[in-house]
Amino acid sequence: MAESLPCIPLKNIVIFPSLIFPISVGRPKSLAAVEHAIRHQNSQILAVLQHDIENEEPVVGDLYKVGTLCAVRRIEERDRGAQVILEGVKRVNILSQVDNEEFMELDYELRTDEVDAEKAPSVEIRALQNDNLELARKVANLMNPDKGDQIFKQFVANNTTPVLQAYRFGTKSPNAHFTTHQDLLEIRGVKKLLSTVGDLLRHDISVAEVQLEIQSKAHKINESGQREVFLRQQKRAIEEALGEDDGDDEIQQLKDQIKQINFPEETRTEIDRELKRLQKMSPQAAEYQVARSYLELVTELPWNTITEDNLDLAHSKVVLDEDHYGLDDVKERILEALAVLQLNPDAKSSILCFVGPPGVGKTSLGQSIARAMGRKFERMSLGGLHDEAELRGHRRTYIGAMPGRVLQAVRRSRVRNPVLMLDELDKLGRDYRGDPSGALMEILDPAQNKEFRDNYLNLPFDLSKVFFITTANTTHTIPAPLLDRLEILELTGYSEIEKVQIAKKYLIPRQIENAGIKTSQLKFTTAGIKHCIQRYTREAGVRELERTIERVARKRAKESLLKNALSKTVTAPVISELLGPEKFKADRMRDNIGDGVATGLAWTAAGGDVLYIEASLAPKEEKVTITGQIGQVMQESVKAARSYIWKAAGDLHIDRASIEDVGVHIHVPEGAVPKDGPSAGVTMATALASAYSKKAVREDVAMTGEITLSGLVLPVGGIREKVLAAHRTGIRHVILPKDNEAELTKLPDTVRDDMEFSLVNTLADVVEIAIPELKSAGLQEQPKN
Structure with missing residues (x-):
């Protein structure tokens, strides 16, 4: 008589009667089926293999016709679903699907063929069972020559019936696909079941023998490689005895460079071990270049090199004023940070984050800080960065591995205390490859970056002396834990009056010099500058204004060569003549705006x-x-x-x-x-x-x-x-x-x-x-x- 139970469709596993299997359950309907079975069905549930493992919403037509009635023994909740321990009870025939939107529920009937009947085995069945035991013993010894017999005894200790023995051997066959397991589950006769399992074991023996033969050949090849290494070492010893050792040898150069660096004790031990490993390798070996590149990185990193800071506040103020107009609040905060460093060089300064629209001088302000302190400046753009390994580095096990961008920036600066600007922090991405903001929190945190471990270097490197500065256009897209570690300094847009002064003091002289024109040959009137600002730009910063001035300077430079004469004054009409139609209309107050x-x-x-x-x-x-x-x-x-x-x-x-x-x-x-x-x-x-x-x-x-x-x-x-x-x-x-x-x-x-x-x-x-x-x-x- 047909009965119904909730069902779990299985993707790549078959559950046999009397055996226990752990399975991962993640689909909502499958989780609901397990929960219903525990609460209402005395923990009984059906487990049936589905034909297509990619199908996330299978129906009864997508399942095999034979499944297993199981008992739910335990359930453990996981981050994505649960792990369920099932024990097979009986084989069943699947009949039809019950209308149920919460979970899959199927009608079934118990199978009653020879495999399910508990009869005393015949002489022929006993003979097949013993043959399979010997075959299984041989498989165990081939797979693990040292402990094969021990593993075999543990495995067959609980095999009490021919059917259970066959199911156990079938599930443990290293070369059997889950569809093969389904075939075993559907077999009706005990004799056929034992014969099929015997064929599987013979196939496993054939595969294991071929693998042993391949391993033997590989071992001989490896011995040959070791012999080559030994001969190379002998050759090197003979050359040293004869005084013919090449002093410019790559390894010798690395040795000399490593000796000159004062590494921490832990680092020295690891580097010496890596150097000895390199000496034993053949230059033609695949890992030789990897090991050499690693040691070259070690020698190029500034382990002890530090530039002396110029923390004279008067000098710093002059530099900041020379490079930037206005921004008094920001400059004041920078001078405060430099004052603290002067009084307490070991102080853990906060991480400055310049926030403002494009073109207001965030990046150039970082360059000015480096110039004021007398430090090297390095910039690293974070815009569009999604992979955490870009910051932490790739592990050396990967092909093409390289250190993270932070360590590369320090390597380029050749000092341990550069000013490192992390640009476009708000455009940091995040995907399945990791969360770069999490890596940044470690890099920027003074409590953690003293022993920063890049995945490629895999040695502690001190980043605490690096002066980190970050920039962003907005704080809305910066993750809250990262934002909490930053001190926000807002750089707001410039007024028209400020833009005029910036153009006169910074932009015009720079662009005239770039165009090869002397300052005395080309002058902008205040009205001309305002005309550029009002009619050709619409921005909070001055980036587009500088490009507009650059266009004017280029055109006047061209005219100077063609006509051998230069108009010295650039007025509003001259700008319109040079730059063409105005991009924007002048902002003005509406007249007679009317009701509403x-x-x-x-x-x-x-x-x-x-x-x-x-x-x-x-x-x-x-x-x-x-x-x-x-x-x-x-x-x-x-x-x-x-x-x-x-x-x-x-x-x-x-x-x-x-x-x-x-x-x-x-x-x-x-x-x-x-x-x-x-x-x-x-x-x-x-x-x-x-x-x-x-x-x-x-x-x-x-x-x-x-x-x-x-x-x-x-x-x-x-x-x-x-x-x-x-x-x-x-x-x-x-x-x-x-x-x-x-x-x-x-x-x-x-x-x-x-x-x-x-x-x-x-x-x-x-x-x-x-x-x-x-x-x-x-x-x-x-x-x-």
Whole structure:
């Protein structure tokens, strides 16, 4: 009579009755089947081999027709699934599949043929059983000549029946495929089962004899190689006795170099062992080049070489000011670090991380630090790095193995205390080959890097004297444990005034020199520089500005050769003539913006920008329509702003019913550019208040801030860049959250003195300033402490 049980489809193993097998279970349905069997089926479960091991969702048609009824003896949870110990009980015929979405459940019936019947073996069966025992003994002795008999006795100790013996020998056959095991499981007669197992054992004997023959030949070849090594050593001894030893020999050079280096004791022992191993090798051997390359690396690493630091703070300040304009806070922090090193050379300094948009001088600042300290500078880009071995090195067992990039950088610098810049930290990758950020934590941590072990070198190397600096465009993509080990120094974008000064002091002289033109022959006017900044670049840094100046210098250099004359002054019209059509229109404040339009401020990777948000009434059916490719956070800001306007409608002299009777359409221009973030909340609310009240927003006011349903204005980031964008556009009045007041100290004095700031706590304050026509005296009071 057919019964049903949960089933585990097996990929590459067959379970036999009376034998115990551990299996790994990872598929959710298989885990559910095991759990159900333990709880509801007295730990009974079916185990059936599937035809295609790649099939992750097999059905009954994908399984063999004969399986095994098993008992679940133990289950151990693992990271990816569980290990289940199954004991085979009876062979079964698979009939059909039961409809069950949680796990595979099959109808089955027990097999009742000769193999399953417990009958006393005949004389012929006993003879076959004894033959198989002798064959198994021979296999054991061939596989392990020293302990073959001992292994055989342990193996056959519990073989009580011919069938169990056959199953045991079949599972232990080193050359039997799992499909062969399935064939054994399906055999109905005991005689045929024993004969088939005997054939398997004879095949194992043939394979083992061939393997022994191959090993014997390989041993003879190895002895021949050892003889060659012995003869080479004799030859070397004779040459030394005759005084004909070549002093320039590679190994002798390595010996001399190693003697001159003061290694730690552990390192010296390991290197001497490796050197002796190299001496015994033939130069034609495959491992000779590997061992020689390893020892060459050892001799080229700066185990004891350290440059003397120049920690004079006055000198360092001069160098930093020579190379970079502004960045006073960052320079101050660098000088503090140098002061600590001067007072305590063994101090464990924090790892500096320069964070800022492209082109603001992060990499060049690292070069300036090295120049100020008198140290060697090495840069290593981490952008796109996915493999942990790129940092830790590859183990020498791999073909083409090489040391990690950190050790290579120290090797190139030839000193143990270089300034090592790890560039583009935020673009570090991660995949199945490992997590490079984990390796970086060890490399950067002063508590661990004193004995850093590169996988290739496999010896402790002291990195504690290396001055590590990292750079990133943003901290959002840096893993939290790694970020916790870094001291973040933000390099924000430059104002137009700062860019003009940078161009005059650094960029123009450098590009004029590169073009081969004397400074006296070509001069930029301030208006010309501003024209480059406003019409040909749109960035937070000065990288594109330098390229623009380079183009001007190249064109004037060409003209000097063709016409033998140079126009000495580069003005705005001259730049337009040389560089062609302008890439960008000048930022300017909108005139007559009308009802429902508010001016917001945004932060981008290229710096700050002005963002106009438009609100227009629409048919009631549309409710709230949002366009302009804005993200989830900005969409939620729209909903919060509309809810607040509805709540405060009476105070705003807006008919609440009119809000309910019409829809609203919010649009953020430049629809092809994705936008998101919470800082447009106050702008959204102001635009909606203007649209519903039909009162215009002041066109000379810009704003930023996050909002709440209760009308509070919360602080946001990027204040410096946003204010600079407003100033560049001609807007001189900016509404900011009160909690962002401290950020105003980061603004250039020239910009701060030229601006008016309104610091607010509530949307009531915002509306009162931005829409003077609304009588907002009755709006929500500011929260009291």
